[in-house]
Amino acid sequence: MKRAIVLLLLFSLCFAGEAWKVDTGAGVDTQPLVFGSRIITGTTDGKVYAVEPPFIKWSYSVDGALVCDPVSFGSSIIVATENKVYALDQYGGLQWETELPGIRAVAASDKIYVADDNGIQALNSDGTLSWNFMPGMEEDDNSPSTLSHPITAPLATPNYLVFGYGDYIYAVRTTGTFFWKKEIGHTWDAPPTLSANTLYLGTSEGILYGLDMLNGNVKSATNLFEQISTTPVVNLGQVIVGTSANHVYAISDNEVEWEAEVDGRVTHKMFLSTSPGSNVLYLTTTKSLYALDTYNGSILFKHAFLDWPSPPNMFNADVIVGTEEGRLYGIDSSKACSILYPEMDEQLSDAEITVKGLSYSAYGTPSTEIRIGEGEWIPVEGIRWSYDMDTSVYPYGVLDVECRVSDSTGIETEPYTKISVVHIEGTAEEIMTVFYPSSVRANTEFQIAVVDSSGAPISGVELTAGGQEFQGDGNITVSLPPGIQEVEVARPGYQTESFTIDSKDEPTLAYITGILFIIGLAAYVYFLFIRKEKKKKTIIEEKH
Template identity: 25%
Template sequence: MDSVTFRRVSCPSCGNENIRWIGTPDWANPQALQQYCLEPGERDSKALPSSVVNRKLTRATAVCRDCIPSVSAAVIREELTLSAEEATVEGETMPGTPQWAFETGNQVRSSPAVADGIIYTGSTDWKLYAVDAESGRKRWEFATGGRIKSSPAVEDGSVYIGSNDEHVYAVDAETGREEWRCDTGHWGRASPVVDDGTVYIGSYDTNLYAIDSATGSVRWQFDTQGMVNCSPAVVAGTVYVATDGRRLYAVDAGSGREQWQFYTGEKMRSSPTVADGTVYAGSNGGTLYAVDATTGEERWQFGTDGWIKGSSVVINETVFAGSLDGTLYAVDAADGREHWRFETNDRIRSAPVAADGTVYVGSLDHNLYAVDIATGRERWRFETGHQIRYSPVVDDNFVYVGSLDGSLYAIKQAGPSAEEEVKRVIPTTGTTLFDSSEEQASEAIETASESNEPVSQGIGTVSEPHGASEEGETTWCGSCGRELSSDTVAFCPECGTQRRCRECGFDFTDRDEVPNYCPSCGEEQ
């Protein structure tokens, strides 16, 4: 399947407006969907679909996810039939409605790039894809030797991308043919930035590389004394890069010589943003720093209740940043005062982007949110089939975003004005999203990581002990016995026992202890 279209319809149970995928959902599990077409007495409880299939069924019908258990099998069959019959109906493109979805072979942990009517995105199926922006159909695909968690950069007819096979690639933007590859010595989760004929990219080998964009030869490399998990920023001949070495660096773009360094005492996995002579960068300690771009001196800092993993965006003298406390913050760029905050239903790892009076941000609650830039009120949201971990991109009235459900989405950008919407804004005195037990568990895991000591574990699972299990599968904590049903929980919120890799969900239940680094994605635990 290359792409599908959509239509807004009402749930036959509660009347809420939903988005239905038009056509037969060939990516859904037919056997699992069939379970819903049986009468209740005929259903086998052990074979009932998981929450993953619940979402897919919601997309294939008009039934809300919460209404599915109470809706009769006859209604489900009718909804599936209507979906197939409406396959020839052109999907609507109201604000917040997807125009198309393109399915890759695995999770999309890459922010898309747009150039000349083509969307480029990476996937953990090891491939870089070129997708037509108008139709959502694949132009070409390019296979690397490892998972792609790096976001592509497009410049002068070439696409540059990092891969976990320890290489950076240059690929012809039109044909998808490889132009060159460069060995970076370790996993490449950081994303490249291209400026004045040079590709700048960080690596897990602690180096920042400057690579000739035409030949792939290394011009210089700079040791940051810590793994580089984020993209650099290049402004006026200076490269700014943040690292796990708890420092923010300014490096001369031409020579690779250090200009200054700013020590935070906290790991930094947030890509720096430079605006009006100030560098803004977040840390794993939950702090957003504002640093003078010329001298490296701190101007102010703003604290949140969770790690800041995504970069910030600066619009109209306001800095917008998301946090793992589940909140999008709007902060005054001059002094760090909070203007407003908007709370989602789970952690925010995605970097926000802004366009035409709206801030867009993805959340681990599976939704892409459109938030009024002035008031912090929600304009609309679109739910994907899994977590959104990387930032969207806006181009030609559409927002493009990837999801861990494996799809790249094109969503109508424009929305109603803030005055036309009755939405929620969390006051600045609001509480954090997570309870104290889960926050304490996060701190325990981070402390153990920093001390290089393994974290004890005792989580049991019903099946699939060697990798991430099917979402919604019943699991339990082997230490305290608490039942766990969500695959987004990396550790038990009751006792803090680690269960899965915090980055990729790899299951550690067959190991005596949690490793310092995930054997699947390399994420430090």
């Protein structure tokens, strides 16, 4: 099995090629929509903006925060709040609005499809209702009045609509008639992907399914043992997904081709750029924007944000991302510089350290320079570069470290990649990186890995969790009691790390009690009715 594991160290940081930014005044947590020559985005304070970088061309106020990504439908822009769907024209004028209860997501193909508290609503181009489908309607003589589970974000194709409901995935024809359903387990609130008549989707249990679009039969199933949090991306025979356990996986023929570790849960939509000569996957986590090489999963660049970034999209040569802090960014995708060590805000005492980084260019091998403080630009060599720095020659206090790249198209423009470290007197505590699962089986042994800034195992580590103490050198074997467990990892000379792990129990007492109750009830019915009837029949026969 071909399997390349790429550890994208959690301390890496990059402000890769910021081309422009626009202040939106409030958070942007939905994927921006590219609509002709403009970018459409919505905010948490109920504003819809049309942006021609770096200018806002128009805005429109709706009745609350956008609950899902904007979509296009012909010449219309469709946005939704919790209780209304709006259609806007290219100039920001209202075409129509429709009230619906508890809207969760919108998709569009031949119609506009809305997932809400009453199931799926199919809207015509003027906002009127074409048809409604509620899970359970497919059963004979069944007209459900309410939903017991929320409907996940749907996939809309010219012929079918696919969505998740409880443990089932549903396929409905675009005429509104039921097609099929398949029990696969809970799915994350991200639409499936359809490729060559195969429907790809991931479950909360961590299984990536490939289903036959014509009947729902399972064609493939790969268990990643982590909650899949994204819409799958299909690329050159690979199916790529992100998880809530900080990983990205590329699957081919039910095997993991490569695996990349990132610094947070991967948000629900990734973007694949297939420009000539390159296949680059852009994704965001709860902290950063990543660009990954789809051939082997290696990092090309990373851009860290002050607040949670939205799913990315592409506008011309810029990757566009919104943030919770209220900005829309355009990140230059053609070249970038990443500083891998030291970390932002890290404390450095008087010592010789090695600054490490990564350079990227879409136009050949880049040249890289770094600058420390207000000093001169210093050339460094290689795509994976390093520079030996003596901190003792610099004043105490905040110290900036910058890097920039140049290629055949010219030099990178400001603002450059920059981190700020703190030069202190005395001895500074180093930073440790801890690799751990987000959930485990209770009372079952598993391992937690602890490494330093260079990736080397740290010896003499002490770990406390669930009222227990554990020790280890680099890898610590741990077993936890049931429940959400607070974990603390400590070692003299290093900053202490704390986190939680969900230790899941075997079947609970309530579950076992329920089973015993059913068995007892069955026994009671048997002895009270069935056996009594048999006994009665026997007595009657004896009398005759």
